[in-house]
Amino acid sequence: TQLLEQSPQFLSIQEGENLTVYCNSSSVFSSLQWYRQEPGEGPVLLVTVVTGGEVKKLKRLTFQFGDARKDSSLHITAAQPGDTGLYLCAGVSNQGGKLIFGQGTELSVKP
Amino acid sequence: KAGVTQTPRYLIKTRGQQVTLSCSPISGHRSVSWYQQTPGQGLQFLFEYFSETQRNKGNFPGRFSGRQFSNSRSEMNVSTLELGDSALYLCASSPGEATYFNTEAFFGQGTRLTVV
Numbered sequence: 683t684q685l686l687e688q689s690p691q692f693l694s695i696q697e698g699e700n701l702t703v704y705c706n707s708s709s710v711f712s713s714l715q716w717y718r719q720e721p722g723e724g725p726v727l728l729v730t731v732v733t734g735g736e737v738k739k740l741k742r743l744t745f746q747f748g749d750a751r752k753d754s755s756l757h758i759t760a761a762q763p764g765d766t767g768l769y770l771c772a773g774v775s776n777q778g779g780k781l782i783f784g785q786g787t788e789l790s791v792k793p
Numbered sequence: 794k795a796g797v798t799q800t801p802r803y804l805i806k807t808r809g810q811q812v813t814l815s816c817s818p819i820s821g822h823r824s825v826s827w828y829q830q831t832p833g834q835g836l837q838f839l840f841e842y843f844s845e846t847q848r849n850k851g852n853f854p855g856r857f858s859g860r861q862f863s864n865s866r867s868e869m870n871v872s873t874l875e876l877g878d879s880a881l882y883l884c885a886s887s888p889g890e891a892t893y894f895n896t897e898a899f900f901g902q903g904t905r906l907t908v909v
Binding site: 715717722723724725726727730770772780781782783784785786 | 797826828835836837838841849851883885897898899900901902903
């Protein structure tokens with residue numbers, strides 16, 4: 683069974699601080715996606731990483747896929763209150779393409 | 794163009810009842826997947842439909858079923874509801890078959906089901 687472990691589960695920081703969220707597995711994934719979910723809404727895709735070692739940037743967000751395609755990280759620079767939300771990593775399963783989600787990281791950025 | 798529409802947004806049911814949730818994918822999208830989201834278990838895959846055929850199924854009991862119509866709209870049904878079925882049910886649509894999930898999946902706002 684493929685599992686994704688996400689850490690930390692909760693993160694409360696002040697505006698302007700940097701943070702990193704980790705997504706780890708013992709399994710290899712063909713690709714990994716990061717989503718952000720706000721209360722009362724469905725997850726919204728932020729990025730998909732496909733190649734081992736790949737780094738993608740989205741404004742202040744930097745996403746990295748591990749060389750072995752078993753782990754990924756999301757780094758936010760100078761966090762803002764608008765970054766508050768639930769961040770989810772999801773791997774594409776090797777069993778039919780379904781998405782396997784991590785437990786999520788609840789981020790709160792205080793002004 | 795319109796996003797993924799799920800109806801109803803909120804639902805309260807009694808134990809033992811059954812419920813049907815509806816999902817209208819983005820126009821032109823042929824794949825619809827369903828997920829259950831709870832605080833304890835996170836997001837868990839229920840099933841995926843592509844061109845009216847169930848392509849993949851998660852580890853849920855047979856009380857959970859679904860179907861897809863020729864216009865790609867999908868419904869999921871839960872029979873004999875249990876308290877533990879209380880959750881946010883999310884549907885996601887994508888243009889192609891979810892096997893090729895490197896393309897973006899678009900989620901609806903979800904249906905919040907409460908079983909009392």
